[in-house]
Amino acid sequence: MTVDTAYKIIQFAINKSQNGYLTPDEFNLIMPQASTSYMAYLLGPFQKYQNGRPMAPVEIGYNGIILERLSPFISTEILTLDGSGQTDMPENWQHIVAINYGAKKQRVRFVQQDSLFSYLDSVIDPVESNPIYTIEGGKLTFYPATVSGVSMSTLKTQEPIKWAFNLDSNNRPVYDPDGSVDPLWLDVDMFEVMARALALVGVNLQSQAVAQYSEMIKQGGQ
C-alpha cells in the first residue's frame, strides 16, 4: 500500500464522520508513531506480562506469522568488533532478533550481568567455543573479544512514513510520489497501522466516532 492510499483512506474515515481534515503535516506526524505503536504491539508489550510469566499475548517469536509481519523491518549485518570486543548498536534498532557467528551460524547467547561470571567460568561450555554478549551503554560487548564472523539480525524502524507534496496554483497540496516514503508494512498490516493513526486523530479532534472506529479495528480485526 502506498502512503497516498493510506492518506486517502484516513481522510475518508475522518470525513465520513464529518470530523474535519487532516493536513499532510499532521498525517506525517502521526503515521510514524502509529507505525511504531503497531510494531511495539507485535514485539510484545511488557505491560501485558503476567507475574512469573514474562510473555505477552502477542509477541515476536511465538510463531512464523508474527515474524512474517515484521520481516520487512528485519535486516542482517556483519559486526566489526574493536579490540575490547565491543561494537555500537545499529541505527534505529528496536529489537535484536539473533546474533550468530561462524559458518554454521551458531547462536551467540545474550547474558545479563547476573549470569556473566557463570558463563565466563563455565568448563562445560567455555566462551571460547560458545561466545556470549552483553548490552551496556548502547554497545554490544562480546566475550571472548576475539570472536569473529559475527552477524546480527535486528528489527529496525523504517524511514518515517511521509506524504510529500507540492503546492498547486491554489496553494493546495498535491501528492509528490518522488519525495514520499511508502510504508514497508504488508497490506494486511496497514489497516492496523491506520487504526492506530485514527486513534491519535480521534484524541486530537476529540471525536468519539473516530476513536470508536479505531478501537473496533484494533479489537475486532478488519
Added chain:
Amino acid sequence: MPTRRYLIEEYMREAYGGFITDDASVTPNLVNGWIDEGVAVAAKTNYLDAIKIDGTGYSNNSFYATFSGISISADAAGRFGYFQATLPQIALGLGANEGVGSVRINSSELGLSNSFIPLTQNQLEYFENLPRPNGVYYWNEGSTLFLVSKLNLTGEKAIVRMISGGDSTNLDSALNCPSDYLPIVKDYTLKAILNHRAQSRPQANDGADIQ
C-alpha cells in the same frame, strides 16, 4: 552405530518436543556429560545382569575399548620398581578391578608383551612378600595406573583395554554402548534433561537468588 552428536540431538528433541532453539539452556556439551554417566549405569546394569543370569560378574565385550600410546613414567612417589600412567578415564567401579580388562606394552625393542597381572586392593599389601611368578603387576587408583616391574618401563607405551563409553571429547565419535543397553542411557539422560528444565530460574537481573 550412533554417534554422540546423533544421540544428543535425539534426546534433546525428545525432551523439547521438537527441534531445539539455539538459546536452549541445555547444551550439547551438558548432555554429553550425562550420556557418559548413562553409559556407566548401563555397564553396571550389564554386570549385575550377568550375576543374575550366570551367577558370576562380568561385563560384555561391547562395553570395552582399547586405548594405546599411553605413556608410562616413573612413580611420582619415588618407589623403586614402581611406574605409573594416566588412564583415559577413571575405571568403572565394577567388581574389585573389572573396570580395567588388560594392560600390556608394545615395546619397540621387545615387541608386544604378555598381558600384565592385575591386583586388587586386598592383594596389594602382601603381594610383595609372597612368592610370585615373574611378570608385571598393575592396579589402578582413580585414573592413575600403577605398575610394578623389575624391568624399567619408563618411556614405554601401554595398551589398555577398559570399559569406556569412547572418546567423550569428540561428539562425532561413536558411543561405545551396545544397542540393547542404549535405553538405559536414554532413560538416564532424558531424566537429567527434564529435571534441569523443570527447575525454577531467576526472572530478574537483581543480584538475588530465586525466591
